[in-house]
Amino acid sequence: MIDMVKDSRFVRPSKGLLDSGSSPNLYVANCGPAVGISFEDIASVFSTFGEVRGVHAADESGARVVVCFFDDISAQKALKAFDGNPCPQLGGRVLHIRYSILQPSSQIKDSVSVSLVASELQIPGLFLLHDFITSKDEEELLAAVDDRPWKSLSKRRVQHYGYEFMYDTRNVNTKHHLGELPQFVSTILQKISSFPNLEDAGNAIVDQLTVNEYPPGVGLSPHIDTHSAFEGLIFSLSLAGPCIMEFRRYSQGSWLPPSASSMDNKGENPDNCSNILRRSLFLPPRSMLLLSGEARYAWHHYIPHHKVDMVRGDTIRRGARRVSLTFRKVRNGPCCCEFPQYCDSQRSVEGLALGSA
Numbered sequence: 001m002i003d004m005v006k007d008s009r010f011v012r013p014s015k016g017l018l019d020s021g022s023s024p025n026l027y028v029a030n031c032g033p034a035v036g037i038s039f040e041d042i043a044s045v046f047s048t049f050g051e052v053r054g055v056h057a058a059d060e061s062g063a064r065v066v067v068c069f070f071d072d073i074s075a076q077k078a079l080k081a082f083d084g085n086p087c088p089q090l091g092g093r094v095l096h097i098r099y100s101i102l103q104p105s106s107q108i109k110d111s112v113s114v115s116l117v118a119s120e121l122q123i124p125g126l127f128l129l130h131d132f133i134t135s136k137d138e139e140e141l142l143a144a145v146d147d148r149p150w151k152s153l154s155k156r157r158v159q160h161y162g163y164e165f166m167y168d169t170r171n172v173n174t175k176h177h178l179g180e181l182p183q184f185v186s187t188i189l190q191k192i193s194s195f196p197n198l199e200d201a202g203n204a205i206v207d208q209l210t211v212n213e214y215p216p217g218v219g220l221s222p223h224i225d226t227h228s229a230f231e232g233l234i235f236s237l238s239l240a241g242p243c244i245m246e247f248r249r250y251s252q253g254s255w256l257p258p259s260a261s262s263m264d265n266k267g268e269n270p271d272n273c274s275n276i277l278r279r280s281l282f283l284p285p286r287s288m289l290l291l292s293g294e295a296r297y298a299w300h301h302y303i304p305h306h307k308v309d310m311v312r313g314d315t316i317r318r319g320a321r322r323v324s325l326t327f328r329k330v331r332n333g334p335c336c337c338e339f340p341q342y343c344d345s346q347r348s349v350e351g352l353a354l355g356s357a
């Protein structure tokens, strides 16, 4: 049976196992769905050495798998034949193979199951509308942004309209207005004002647009959009390719000074925190996400740096690129939200108060 779901039970072996040939499981790098090779093809090629029990994704790269035989001898033969050699049956790719071992179940880190609809996540203020625009609108928007100059960051390209977003401070310079939002988003702005779940259309006025272009494998580090920089509604339209977005809520808040948590740098490392809630949502092209209330103020959002996402047992490739249009309203005063532990405005006031006490 071919298992398409990432199986975190299998790990890369420690050095001692590399030569001993004592496992029926092989960790095989440089093949998988991300490079156009299906699990079925891999199973069929490896089965020339013995019966294959299953093929599993070794991680979320889509290019590393674990091939499980029923016996050690078959694994040994396959390793000997394929490791370090071009494999003609798999498009001539050079495979890198090690024995793989089963991890004790106590060490398995649960991965978050990905939802297709926002309501399933039960995060107040989070909404996702599928097919917010047509494919024709999508094509026109992509052509329009590609007609404008891109600015290159280290891993992705961006464009800013209304106000420039500054990645070092995670804020905008409110004194420097770049002008109105471009004409090519006017129909999106109209549609935004009739987005369901808004208390009144006046809330949906936005004056800052960031266009992000993510190549395959590039995501975004976990962050909360700076409270003091933007008001309470954040709209994000996905174009061209899909991705998953993960949401994390830390029980203690986790506000860090901007220099320590710049989202274009590494940010904090949430994997080291034990006390967090995690949810994951699939964002297909042409969908519009709305972050408001608790979802906007108290939950970090994050796009994992994957080429392939595992969604309900299916392997979904990211595509040649994903382009997102994020619409926000620049704030002209401190944030007074109900989530002070995540709020830079309220933390700095608190900090001053403590400092003067």
Ligand SMILES: O=C(O)CCC(=O)C(=O)O
Residues within 6 Å of the ligand: 210, 212, 220, 225, 236, 237, 301, 324, 326
């Ligand atoms: O690409 C996206 O959908 C999200 C972008 C984002 O979170 C941001 O610019 O703050």
Ligand SMILES: [Fe+2]
Residues within 6 Å of the ligand: 223, 224, 225, 301
């Ligand atoms: Fe964001």
